[in-house]
Amino acid sequence: MITLTDIHKSFGSTPVLQGATLTAQRGENLAIIGGSGSGKSVLLKCILGLETPDSGSIAVDGVPLTAKTRPTFLNDFGMLFQSAALFDSLPLWQNVAFRLLHSGMPQPKARDIALRKLARVGLGPETADRYPGELSGGMQKRAGLARAIATDPSVIFFDEPTTGLDPIRARTINALIRDIVAEAGATTITITHDMSTVRTTADRVALLHEGQIAWHGAVADMDAAQSPQLKHFMMGPVDAIGTDMR
Amino acid sequence: MIRLLAALGAATLRMLAALGRVTLFAGDALSHIARPPIYWRAFGSALLQIGFFSLPVVGLTALFTGGALALQIYAGGARFEAEAVVPQIVAIGMVRELGPVLVGLMVAARVTSSIAAELATMKVTEQIDALITLSTDPMKYLTTPRVVAASLVVPLLVAVGDVIGILGGTLVATLRLGFNTASYLQNTVDFLTALDIASSLTKGAVFGFIAALMGCYYGLSSSRGAAGVGVATKSSVVAASVLILAANFVLTEAFFSA
Numbered sequence: 416m417i418t419l420t421d422i423h424k425s426f427g428s429t430p431v432l433q434g435a436t437l438t439a440q441r442g443e444n445l446a447i448i449g450g451s452g453s454g455k456s457v458l459l460k461c462i463l464g465l466e467t468p469d470s471g472s473i474a475v476d477g478v479p480l481t482a483k484t485r486p487t488f489l490n491d492f493g494m495l496f497q498s499a500a501l502f503d504s505l506p507l508w509q510n511v512a513f514r515l516l517h518s519g520m521p522q523p524k525a526r527d528i529a530l531r532k533l534a535r536v537g538l539g540p541e542t543a544d545r546y547p548g549e550l551s552g553g554m555q556k557r558a559g560l561a562r563a564i565a566t567d568p569s570v571i572f573f574d575e576p577t578t579g580l581d582p583i584r585a586r587t588i589n590a591l592i593r594d595i596v597a598e599a600g601a602t603t604i605t606i607t608h609d610m611s612t613v614r615t616t617a618d619r620v621a622l623l624h625e626g627q628i629a630w631h632g633a634v635a636d637m638d639a640a641q642s643p644q645l646k647h648f649m650m651g652p653v654d655a656i657g658t659d660m661r
Numbered sequence: 662m663i664r665l666l667a668a669l670g671a672a673t674l675r676m677l678a679a680l681g682r683v684t685l686f687a688g689d690a691l692s693h694i695a696r697p698p699i700y701w702r703a704f705g706s707a708l709l710q711i712g713f714f715s716l717p718v719v720g721l722t723a724l725f726t727g728g729a730l731a732l733q734i735y736a737g738g739a740r741f742e743a744e745a746v747v748p749q750i751v752a753i754g755m756v757r758e759l760g761p762v763l764v765g766l767m768v769a770a771r772v773t774s775s776i777a778a779e780l781a782t783m784k785v786t787e788q789i790d791a792l793i794t795l796s797t798d799p800m801k802y803l804t805t806p807r808v809v810a811a812s813l814v815v816p817l818l819v820a821v822g823d824v825i826g827i828l829g830g831t832l833v834a835t836l837r838l839g840f841n842t843a844s845y846l847q848n849t850v851d852f853l854t855a856l857d858i859a860s861s862l863t864k865g866a867v868f869g870f871i872a873a874l875m876g877c878y879y880g881l882s883s884s885r886g887a888a889g890v891g892v893a894t895k896s897s898v899v900a901a902s903v904l905i906l907a908a909n910f911v912l913t914e915a916f917f918s919a
Contacts (some may be wrong), residue, residue, distance in 0.1 A: 486796055494794040500787035514795045517698070562795075571754050 433626035499559035685861025711816030765868030780880025815869025
């Protein structure tokens, strides 16, 4: 269980998170949605230790996440970055097996695991020795997903997993995430503004608005929810198109 | 007047703050040398990139500089009938001064810029964040191997540059100025002292450290976006070049004024 309590984070004089409080239960697939600049990515970075909150606390299974305890937790976390964030200088299989190789696993065994994970995300063995720059955006996302699940983590984070992909590739990635997470039984936290990702991959949704959780509930309850912020978020793009058309 | 003083004070404070940040960064990088894990592959790759692949540019720079130096000293020496000092002055000029400084500046141009651009791009594309989430310390994985490799391999580059520079001088002196090859080389070897060579190699180690450190510092502290990569690359080369020249003066003073 991941618990965030009253998280505050500002950059200079600009407050981004203003008391965000949220819990992700073990085995749950939680999606955090919100408009651009609402603080979704910053919240995720606070959990991963890439940003330090100004105040508030983050705990995993009741243990506070601090600079001292974070390395232990990171070993149990997987992360798919928005840009896939594959290492340009390493072939695909070494990207996937990065953590395995650096934890001292023999190269043949690590390569074998990497090939299996690549196969799981639909990338054949012929891609294993290619470099990220030689792959399409969709293939890079798949490889990033393979890296995220390489060590069979119990918590997987997804940062805008379908950003930059066309609708067909986005659907494929969403389906892959749903199936892989179901197989692994992992807890997931997905940052997205793509409602198709939410409906395909999440059990529960939290809306981040002006640095606070404005609404949270089951995906099934989303459409009937009375929260004006949620309604605005879900209808916002339609309104914008309507305004433009007028 | 007050405004001028305030601006001057602000600039001084900014410079001191930057100096403090670089010092802390260097301390952090060095503190990882003895603490496991040690990334030998990254270290080996850095040795190859900084050392081996810099050989052509270092060799060519030293060759032409040694040749030009021989011509200049011959022409200058002829004004007071001292043409015979060419081998000695070329040797001392290359080994004490031009070899280390030119190699340092070439490494700053080639390696510092490359490191800064690579690390800044890694930052823009979230690869640095990815390293952290994969339980790998970017300082230990990216900075320490490069800084240590540069500190070890640039002295070797300087030694190669010194030798090629002296050979460039020898070629010009024998083929163009009519010196005897054997006596030219004998004069060169007889004239150089162990202190000259030690100072050359020490300068190389310091310049290598500065070049790699500046590349890593500006790369890892770059702001996001393509413009950030450009600024990091430019700033790293400027800072490395200026610091190398400043360090050269300090080291020369330390070695030869005593």
